[in-house]
Amino acid sequence: MVVDRSWEITSGVPAARPVRAARMVLAVRGPGGPAVIVLDADSDTFATVPGLPAHLAPETVSLSDDGARLVCTARQDDGAGPPRVVLHTLATGERQEFVSDDYLRAALSPDGDRLAVLADLSDGPGIPGVGDEVAGVVLIDTGTGGRRTLWAAEGYWEEASISWSPDGQRLAATYLTLDDVLITVVLDLSGKETASFPERVALPGPHSVWASERELIVYPEPDDESPLIAIDVPTGAERRFTRRSYDGYLAISAGRVVRPGSAPGRLVTADLDDGDERPFLAVDPQVTIEALDIVA
Template identity: 75%
Template sequence: MVVDRSWQIAFDTLASRPVRQARMVLAAQGFGVVVLEAGGDAFVSVPGLPAHLAPETVSLSSDGSLLVCTANQDDGAGPRRVVLHTLATGARQEFTSDDYLRAALSPDGARLAVLADLSDGPGIPGVGDEIAGIELIDVRTGARERLWYAEGYWEEAAIGWSPDGLLLAATYLTLDDVLTTVVLDLTGKEIASFPERVALPGPHSVWVSGHELVVYPEPDDESPLIVIDVRTGQERRFTRRNFEGYLAVSGGRVVRPGSAPGRLVTTDFGDGDERPFLTTSPAVSIDALDLAP
């Protein structure tokens, strides 16, 4: 498991080459997209990515073979596209829409769940209909299905599949300015809704089991992590002693910035048992971090 040990990245010496699979991906400001190669300890810069990708949207498929991101067109203009980039070959699949903001690939790799801004107004509150929605895309055929929508906006955008691929969770902002995480089945039925609960942005950091979400409270309640059983709504709230922010969750460990620039650490959910995780040289800001299960 990636979070069981510590790693180092020297960005100035990274090779840029294809890899068969990856266990970790990060988007680093000034240095592009970097993956940790599966089956080894090498960090590699990913070649051949779109010039205008949105770094905060970068994630991995569950098997580590694909990079998932959104990007503007090659000239920097819209409409935005969801890109599936095969790490071994550089081959791409692209799905284009004016509405797409963020995407997560299902555990079996068959479907994309895409956050879509379905508004017909200029994005100004009170002007036009403001609609947040989720579309499912069949990766093989390209067929698209609108799964769910609600009045609101994509703010603190997050979406993730449950490990068994049967449920989706997404965070959006209601018209009443309440950040809310909603849980859906694959018919679009709303299984549960949790106001003032926000999921982490990485697709593999949203669920800790097939029926448990990991979220944090909003507005800021000292931001402890909370695990919610979506079947019962029961919450387990953990302690927080550090306020540097959350980056990812994997294997019962939380990844967050450490006490010095360029250092990430892991802790348990209660912010204890701190261990070094990742040191970067030079120290950089991380736009996205996703860990394959």
């Protein structure tokens, strides 16, 4: 597992090259500008992904479950026009693109057949209290390009999070209601809202949310201490962990959280109670991490 050891990226951004599959992806911004870096699943070395869109939104970067494809949103190559969801095959550079004015963030299903896309379905200008503000989830068939609106509710994507359960049968998404309450909802593939958890927020990385087919890992909002919480989705029962550090959560994998360490450019892992801290990733020269997704 990626979180079982420590890693280093030294001497700047790694060389760009294709890889068959990746175990981890980082979207970073450093002295040389933005870059998307993957951990090669075959060699356990880092590589920069070549040939990505010029106007990629780094905070939206994630991986498919098999690590073979990168998922992101991006503006058109000239920086204008509507956003597009991009599926980028790491080995070949082949792209699939799905364009809409409404798309904000996407996650690929475990079988790779469907994209779940956070969509702004509002008629208004996106200003709270002005116009008809609607947050939605759209499903896209990656084979045919067919799409349908799965679910919609009055509100905004203030905290953008969308993730598939490991069995591909449910989705979790976090949105902000018109009353300024952050809610994480669980949807089945018919669009039925099977659970709703007010003041519970999921991390943006799609592989950081579901601990199992029935358990979510979230954090409370508002709450200055923001300890992690495990929710049993069928019953709503909660287990609250403890927190010793108040640096932001970046990712969760295999029962461990990734967060900034005490030194610049250093990440650490800890258990969900914020104990058993271990070095995880050192980046030199220092960069800002815009997104982190771990699949293995």
